[in-house]
Every structure is written in structure tokens, then in C-alpha cells.
Amino acid sequence: MADAPEILWLPDVEEHDYPAAESYLGLIYPEGQAADLVARLRTAPLVRFKAKDIFRASGLSSLGVSNARVEKDRKKIEKGTPLSPLLLVRDTANGKVVVADGYHRLCAIYGFDEGAWIPCKIV
Template structure:
């Protein structure tokens, strides 16, 4: 069992993470774009990025530890349970578009609260045109 300061990650995103990502992306993109992005996410290799950098690139606020979803993930970390990797859409430095955490924002925050330098497995793909 892991110590309370070690975040364990699964090898692959949970299958329900893809529809959750699509649901979020529906606020930002067309159905056709979402289909392309989700298909690409399913094929993208896993890379590892630090919790602090994922938050910075996404321009998202660190959620508090008492956020119900962050709290749930912190409990999983403490119990040594594996978290599902993050699904993300790459931002664009030239236009100032932030990276989108399509699924896993709460897991990133819980990981940050545990150790901001945690290497988080991420599937990241470019936005479609």
C-alpha cells in the first residue's frame, strides 16, 4: 500500500472518462470536433506532466481540499487507490488559448495538494480545426 504522500495512477484512463470529456468539450466544440478529439485521445500515448504545470497551462484555479470531488480523490490517494490518467486538449501558445483538461481536473487538484511535483499521466491531443 502507498504512503499518504504517494499518488498512484492507473495505466489507462477509465472508460467512463471519455464520455465525461466529451460532455465537457460539448461546451467548447462541435459534435464533429468532439468525435475527432475523443478518438484521438483514445489513441494518444501517455505522457507525464507535473500537477503544477497542468494547472498553469490550463489557467485553472487550484480547487480547495474541501471540494467534494477533490476530497474524494484525496481519500483515494490516502488509501493507496489508483487514479485515472488525465485527458487534455493542448492549448496554443501563439494565440493564448489555454490547455483544456477535458477530464481529470479534480484529480489534478488532489494530486497537487498531495505533492505539486507529482508526475501525472496525461493523454494530450491537439485541438481540431
């Protein structure tokens, strides 16, 4: 079996990830709260968590490689294209982490290395 490719990261979150996160968070939280969370994410420092731990904390299951978005991110990893860090929100009321943006990237990374360290912003 070949070694997994090195997963490269952008130095910061891509700008278009913030509106995507707000759109998703707006489904879960009231509009004002979603906007506040994204404003806080913009200024949050980058931290790192293992892919497997993000999945465990979120309660989400991984999408398979048959998913087009996951496959697109897998190809980026294989080509050495840097990925945008994930945006996460601690939902303490429910004891979970919400993946506000980056779910498909997380699934792609997990397929290569469940123990991979992933840069994230979390509030």
C-alpha cells in the first residue's frame, strides 16, 4: 500500500468559507447568533485537532469517496493543493462540535489518515 500523500494547508481560512459557514449555521441557530458565531470565527486563532477526534466530537459519519465533493477534495490532496482550514463551533448545549464549514474536506482527509492533524478555527 502506498504512503498517504502529505496534506497541505493554506495559512488561513478562505474568505468564501465564512458565508458558507453562516448559511449552514443559520439552519441551526437564530440568524443573529449565526452571524455572531461567524464574526467570532473570523478572529479566532488557528488550532489543530485530529480528524478522528473531530468526527467523534461532531457525531457525524464520514461520507464515502463516491461523494463528488469528497472526491474533489481527495484530488486536491493528491495534487498537493493546499486546503482551507475547517470552521468549527462548540455546541455546548448539545455536547457536540458543529462543522460549520469543511465537512467534505474532513471526510477526504479522514480517508487518507484518520489521525491527521487538521488546522481549524473553533469558537
